Amino acid sequence: xxxxxxxxxxxxxxxxxxxxxxxxxxxxxxxxxxxxxxxxxxxxxxxxxxxxxxxxxxxxxxxxxxxxxxxxxxxxxxxxxxxxxxxxxxxxxxxxxxxxxxxxxxxxxxxxx
Amino acid sequence: xxxxxxxxxxxxxxxxxxxxxxxxxxxxxxxxxxxxxxxxxxxxxxxxxxxxxxxxxxxxxxxxxxxxxxxxxxxxxxxxxxxxxxxxxxxxxxxxxxxxxxxxxxxxxxx
Numbered sequence: 001x002x003x004x005x006x007x008x009x010x011x012x013x014x015x016x017x018x019x020x021x022x023x024x025x026x027x028x029x030x031x032x033x034x035x036x037x038x039x040x041x042x043x044x045x046x047x048x049x050x051x052x053x054x055x056x057x058x059x060x061x062x063x064x065x066x067x068x069x070x071x072x073x074x075x076x077x078x079x080x081x082x083x084x085x086x087x088x089x090x091x092x093x094x095x096x097x098x099x100x101x102x103x104x105x106x107x108x109x110x111x112x113x
Numbered sequence: 114x115x116x117x118x119x120x121x122x123x124x125x126x127x128x129x130x131x132x133x134x135x136x137x138x139x140x141x142x143x144x145x146x147x148x149x150x151x152x153x154x155x156x157x158x159x160x161x162x163x164x165x166x167x168x169x170x171x172x173x174x175x176x177x178x179x180x181x182x183x184x185x186x187x188x189x190x191x192x193x194x195x196x197x198x199x200x201x202x203x204x205x206x207x208x209x210x211x212x213x214x215x216x217x218x219x220x221x222x223x224x
Contacts, residue, residue, distance in 0.1 A: 031210065041198065043157065043214040056211055090156055094212075101147075102212055104156035 003027050006091050006105035013081055014113055021076045021108045023091030030095065031055075032074040033102070034066060037088040049074055081112045114139055119201050119215035127223055130191045134218045136184040136201030143213075145204035146177055148186050150197045151217065157200055160186075191222045 004025045013019055025032065033056075034046040048056035052068045063079040074091060088109050094102040119136045126132050138146075146163040161168065163175040163184055174187040184201055201215035 033212070035214075040216065042216045043200070045211055045213070048211065050210075101159040104158070106156050
């Protein structure tokens with residue numbers, strides 16, 4: 001059983017399109033995150049949700065909108081995709097806001113052409 | 114200045130070598146510290162937490178110096194399978210429990 005699963009694993013799309021990435025965790029964790037890893041391998045937090053409530057919203061363009069229908073799911077919708085959005089997006093979850101181990105999904109490699 | 118800084122490497126070492134990675138963090142209010150490992154094109158996974166007294170897990174030893182805001186990871190008797198990127202991670206509770214990652218140090222262990 002995959003603890004944190006993201007779909008799709010690969011996403012190639014044209015500039016200007018709207019796309020969504022889904023994330024689900026079956027660990028019973030309260031906190032979920034979205035991270036972006038750019039070409040320089042730097043992992044940067046985008047959003048954090050605790051029990052469906054937004055806790056952290058970094059300076060991310062408002063084209064990025066997270067949605068948490070329940071505490072096991074945190075989806076990421078991206079409007080009007082730009083070339084600079086190309087990156088690997090990781091979903092993660094942790095039991096208590098990160099002070100114990102955070103479990104990551106396998107990542108979604110987004111390529112905007 | 115980045116919140117968590119690491120030497121990006123790459124570190125190229127022979128099997129059996131001892132290698133040390135360093136990391137500094139800028140926020141003195143940081144509360145928890147970790148080393149994660151990321152294999153090529155894979156997700157990060159927790160390697161070990163770092164405690165103030167220092168801690169060891171087999172061939173891996175982590176140290177924390179709060180006064181200097183410095184974290185280290187020592188790998189003894191390197192194996193080929195240790196080849197990966199090692200990420201220094203800091204948690205700030207006063208930033209909503211945000212895990213902040215360093216850019217990672219790449220290790221390549223050669224036969």
